[in-house]
Amino acid sequence: MYNASFGNEELQNRNLKVLVLLALIFFFFTIIISRLFYLQYLHYEENLERSENNRLRRVVLTAERGFIYDRKGRILVRNRPSYQIALQSLSLPRKKSEKDSIFRRLLEIRDLNGVQLFDSASLDTAFQRTVWIKNRPIRILEDATPEEVALIEEHSGDLPGVVTLIESRREYPYGTLAAHFLGYTGEISEEQLKQEEFKDYSLGDRIGQKGLELQYDREFRGVNGVKIIEVNASGREVGVIEGMGSQEPVPGMHLVTTIDLDLQRVAEEAFPDSVRGAVVAIDPRTGEILAMVSSPRLDPNIFSLKRRERNRGWAEVALDSTRPLTNRAIAGAYPPASVFKLVTAGAGLEHGLIGRNTHFQKACTGGFQFGNRYQKCWSSHGNLNLIHALRLSCDVYFYQAGLLIDMPRINEFGERFGLGSDLLGIDIPGERSGWLPDSISFNKRNKRNGWRWARGLILNLAIGQGQLVTPLQQAVFIGSLARNEGVFRPHFMKEIRSIDGALVRRQEPVKIREGVMKPETHQVLLDAMDSVVNHIGGTGKRGAVKNIRVGGKTGSGEWKKGEKTHAWFASVAPLDDPKIAVAVIMEAAGGGGAMAAPVAQKIMQEFFYGDTLKKEGP
């Protein structure tokens, strides 16, 4: 055993070991003390000076935000330098009287027109904040003009603690163009900072607040760098600290969108400013969005302005009753109107309940008697077959078709091609789902106000009154219907590229719905869409483009008694191999064929002839 024999030798051994341990402790403590001596005695002066005014600063080097390009590499969003005049709390004099004199001197600064640069109330607030915000500059003049910066720099000798910072802010060179899906940036809000997903952001960061800016913020923002510098007594940088590393910022990545700037521009011009509504142009082969307009317009540049102007602009758009902040193309839910007749017809054909030449018992005499109710049609069309009924958009025909086919079949067919309550998953936030009611979902939704499902509702639903679709869904629907090859997720992101142009990520088409029907059904619907546009009597003949087989369907959605209808036009071209699908909705504008079809026509014209027109142009 260990201590079987304890005697002198054992005790000596223990004493020795204790001594060794104490010597070890002493050795380590000596190292520490010599280091303390080095810091506190040999380098005392240097360290004292550094600590005096806290001359050490940790400066965050903000990474340049990535740009947004259109599909051909033209810039949609870029950055501009923005000057900020700020108070650097630690470099301000400590004495109250000296601080006050800086305050007064700042108030005396006037620009060329003799207007004060600062107002005393907000400047006073800023000075008060310097008392508890020590480690970051406090802005007193946001987004200053070069003249204002020059004025401050002129007086910089008398203004210790007042510094000019350069930030980079977003610039949208085309103003309102594409504003709704591009989004805008703003300083991160306190609520956002509390959320889990923003936990690696910090106060004062500018982040995307809407649209693509928000969706791809992590790609755009890059990685901020940092350097540690020594400043002089008035807060100006004198150099970096020896032996202290710095971290260079990594610029953000660029987003190449699927948008075609020319097409977007034509769409914006074709859609009148005075009308509310939306346009969506999409490539049905891949889901790439070619153009998207929402009206009323919004200028995202206001969010990059200085606070006062920004607040004014913000109040204007936020309080506007026409709600310009909403992106109607993805968040506007409208009745699909007569465009939905394609769904009713398709469902009937698919289940063999109607055929190309089906005539119904009752001819259209301007209305239809159902029980004790009389449902009108917009004209008297006589007895029609399916193709003619679609061409003329006859309601009476589809009342009878709807009653025969019934809602479950119709809705299933619509959902197959992207309509309904499932989101399409577009890559900007704010998408709203549509709604295709049947007896169950209708009763559930209207439980509170006591409405019950009745068979008579089928009459309305068969002609697209009562459902909800978004313009995006409408475009996806008509496109995938014409292609019969599946529904692809609509998206803006084409590629993510690094700052030097190297490809980082590419968006491959993602099939989200099966989106196929029998070839016979497909053929009948194509013929019908063709005749809507290209037949002399078709409702959508204003959507025709020379030498291109455009197909489409008009719609005039009733939404309020006595008001003009919502004008819908959904078209797709060329019918033998669809490359573009366009949906146009104009709120309270009138008939779809008269109002919305010309807008779609201009977009199609640009899509197919834009390049040749430009070449032949002046």
Added chain:
Amino acid sequence: MGSFIAAGLAFIRIDYLKRLALPFYFLSLIGLVIVLFGGGDVVKGAGRWIDLGIIKIQPSEFAKIAYLMAFSYWLSRHPVSFFRLKSFLAPFALFIVPFILVLQQPDLSTALVFTAITLVGFYWAGLTVVDMFLLISPVFSVILSHSQFAYSQIFWGVLICLVALALFYRRLPKALTSFFFLINIFAGYASSMVWNVLKPHQQKRVETFLDPMNDPLGDGYQVLQSMTAIGSGGLTGKGFGEGSQTNLSFLPEEHTDFIFSVLGEQFGFLGAVFVLTLFFLFLWRGLTICKIYEDPFVNLMTVCACAIFLFHILVNIAMTIGLMPVTGLPLPFLSYGGSFALTCMVLVGFLVNMRYQGGRY
């Protein structure tokens, strides 16, 4: 509360401590396993806590004490020697399980506390100074053979010679002799090879750990501020509550680990040396217990408890003066922070207990 625990512990019979050692040890292992597999709360990205409703406990602190007891208990009955390699088997097993569990948390610094206990314990329980040198020589091999320092290769050669000399002097069994010699050579060469295999970002992580000044995004700024604060204290300091550096909250409050820099700034070199002297006296008084009593359990408990204190003191202070990487080890008795303060009081309780009851057995 800590003081009450300390006072209470002073009156527990040493027999009970011996009997409780192993059960406590296994209980602490269960605690460590629980935090490792998702039972614990996540604090600062690493789950290290168990929430019992009334109190939150940190199993790794508990494990320090439990390991101290169990390890001392075992070694007190089974001394180790290089001539009986089997004697290392059980204590090494006792060590490696909590070590790996804590390392997985991941909490390297606490894991190193376990290492410190183990090394000092081995030394007390049978190894000689030369044995200890052999035991830790591979670490020096790695450092010297890979250092950026100009003549480090020569120093490594000297080290290898010393190892050879030590082996010659000790006349260990053949297998062990060749093992120690080869492991040094191997450590020297393999470290460079492993280093070259590492990916750049892994290399950078190691580098910034060893040299925090190189990492302004991480702890570098803190260390710089801390060094400036201590340096500006001068000989006599700025006076209590007068530290401009620390008053301006450059050192965030959660870093009570940097308490020594506050001390150095406000009380200067003299103050810092005074505190170090107190620490030294404390450790000295602690270690003298071993001179009085013969019970190996008492002695081992004392020595290993002192090792825990010493390791924390050295690593923490060295961190504030830029000599060592930034780790989360607090300074005994001075850092504010529940769990470790409690551990300190428990250890003090043990020391007092040993001092006054060590003779009874």
